[in-house]
Amino acid sequence: MGLFLVKAVLFMVIPPLKFNRFLKQVRFIGLQSVVLIFLTGGFTGMVLGFQGFYSLSKFGSDAFLGPMVGLALIKELGPVLAALMVTGRAGSAITAEIGIMRMSEQIDALELMGLNPYRYLVVPNLLAAMICLPLLTAIFDVVGIFGGYLIGGKLLGVGAGTYFGEMANYVEMQDVMEGFYKSLSFGVIIVWVCCFKGYYAGIFTGFGSEGVSKATTQAVVLSSVLILVWDYFMTSILF
Amino acid sequence: MIKIENLYKSFDGNEVFRGISLEIMKGEVLALIGRSGCGKSVLLKHVAGLMKPEKGRVVVDGREMDRAKGRSLTALRDRLGFLFQGGALFDSMNVFENVAFPLKEKTKLSDKRIQTRVLEELENVGLSGSEYKYPSQISGGMVKRAALARALVGDPEIMLFDEPTTGLDPVTGHAIIELIDSCHRRLHFTGIIVTHEISKVFGIVDRVAMLHEGVVWAEGTPSEFSSSKDSVVRAFVGDSGSGEGRFKGGMHEKI
Numbered sequence A: 001m002g003l004f005l006v007k008a009v010l011f012m013v014i015p016p017l018k019f020n021r022f023l024k025q026v027r028f029i030g031l032q033s034v035v036l037i038f039l040t041g042g043f044t045g046m047v048l049g050f051q052g053f054y055s056l057s058k059f060g061s062d063a064f065l066g067p068m069v070g071l072a073l074i075k076e077l078g079p080v081l082a083a084l085m086v087t088g089r090a091g092s093a094i095t096a097e098i099g100i101m102r103m104s105e106q107i108d109a110l111e112l113m114g115l116n117p118y119r120y121l122v123v124p125n126l127l128a129a130m131i132c133l134p135l136l137t138a139i140f141d142v143v144g145i146f147g148g149y150l151i152g153g154k155l156l157g158v159g160a161g162t163y164f165g166e167m168a169n170y171v172e173m174q175d176v177m178e179g180f181y182k183s184l185s186f187g188v189i190i191v192w193v194c195c196f197k198g199y200y201a202g203i204f205t206g207f208g209s210e211g212v213s214k215a216t217t218q219a220v221v222l223s224s225v226l227i228l229v230w231d232y233f234m235t236s237i238l239f
Numbered sequence B: 001m002i003k004i005e006n007l008y009k010s011f012d013g014n015e016v017f018r019g020i021s022l023e024i025m026k027g028e029v030l031a032l033i034g035r036s037g038c039g040k041s042v043l044l045k046h047v048a049g050l051m052k053p054e055k056g057r058v059v060v061d062g063r064e065m066d067r068a069k070g071r072s073l074t075a076l077r078d079r080l081g082f083l084f085q086g087g088a089l090f091d092s093m094n095v096f097e098n099v100a101f102p103l104k105e106k107t108k109l110s111d112k113r114i115q116t117r118v119l120e121e122l123e124n125v126g127l128s129g130s131e132y133k134y135p136s137q138i139s140g141g142m143v144k145r146a147a148l149a150r151a152l153v154g155d156p157e158i159m160l161f162d163e164p165t166t167g168l169d170p171v172t173g174h175a176i177i178e179l180i181d182s183c184h185r186r187l188h189f190t191g192i193i194v195t196h197e198i199s200k201v202f203g204i205v206d207r208v209a210m211l212h213e214g215v216v217w218a219e220g221t222p223s224e225f226s227s228s229k230d231s232v233v234r235a236f237v238g239d240s241g242s243g244e245g246r247f248k249g250g251m252h253e254k255i
């Protein structure tokens, strides 16, 4: 499995890049996830607004709602939840697509033509995810922060100046970078696991459509677990 | 042209080949028969270098396929066409794009030349008019025709056919066999046809080999096979009409 990632990265840095497939995957992983990210980001922020307000107001420090929501989203919830959403939406589809190509010998056909399957199937996904995940995470964060303001500010009466002002005071560039590194590495994890499971569907899971469905399930579970484990490691290393 | 020497292969404990030896001369067409699951597809994949043997050699035109790597492997494969069992057309491309794909990706031909070549090949297999349909929109027989066109578009010297007629109705199956025969007479490739439907291909092949229990159980001309006394061969060839029914299958393993 490690070798798979090494090869994928290797063929990513060695041209030529299959640009059309790359664009197609950017559209698929990125563009088509935007609505989902908007929804989940918005509601996550709103929940944080409620919970944060009630917890903080117990200590009389509801002025710190802005920093609390902002930091929680930017450092943890944004990257992790966005990555989990993309795993469910795009990762599963990637595994199924590649798995079906494996079962129906389309990957053999590529190889037989002397064409490198990694170049056509893995690299476009990898690059697309590395670009899209940070962007989707940024959308998630921004929408979430406004969602938090909607509840904390409009509904529960924290002033806009307090909410955003305190947030600007407490959220530092380092926090934003932490979120960025996390989302970037989550993108790699998703594509690595999901492509790998699809590519070797049949060998570990048995042949036929059942093999593809098993591979898809395994890919989503493994990728989600790895995201959370890796998140823990990154958090403990970056602090 | 193709020489298989003492091939061994097993998949986690399941010994598929226990010493396969087979030779195919230039321009000759061999029918490869055997029960479903006996390793016919696996053997073709060894010839194409898609799988590596544990022991033994596969020599294609004097070069060892199993040792070839990188550029020399690509060079060998350029001379080889493979008709996969399910066609293996790329789902995301229409028929025209599928057939054009190897030319587009591997040659420096102009778009115009590619188009002429592809349309010509599609006409040869009787698919004119369906160029812009997607694999999911056409029938099994048409998928096989399109896959044949894609395999032939690079003018291969060696053609490997994996169950070209399985899953097709008898009339369509017969048409595909005729098509393979006419392509062979036109292009004179060396070929291996894997099949269950013996009666259909016996008319167009030079020799037959039967895989059984990991070895080449029997080998000979179609007429030698038809008059064979061996019980395993008889069970398969003897009454090929009902043999089809008994040995049908192979479809369940792969989609």
Ligand SMILES: Nc1ncnc2c1ncn2[C@@H]1O[C@H](COP(=O)(O)OP(=O)(O)O)[C@@H](O)[C@H]1O
Binding pocket: A203, B011, B014, B016, B034, B035, B036, B037, B038, B039, B040, B041, B042, B043, B250, B253
């Ligand atoms: N990639 C693989 N991994 C593990 N086992 C395989 C693989 N390919 C084929 N097999 C096994 O090898 C045997 C021969 O398969 P195959 O060549 O497809 O049979 P057939 O003669 O029907 O074409 C079967 O038992 C199959 O399960």
Ligand SMILES: [Mg+2]
Binding pocket: B040, B041, B042, B085, B162, B163, B250
């Ligand atoms: Mg087979």
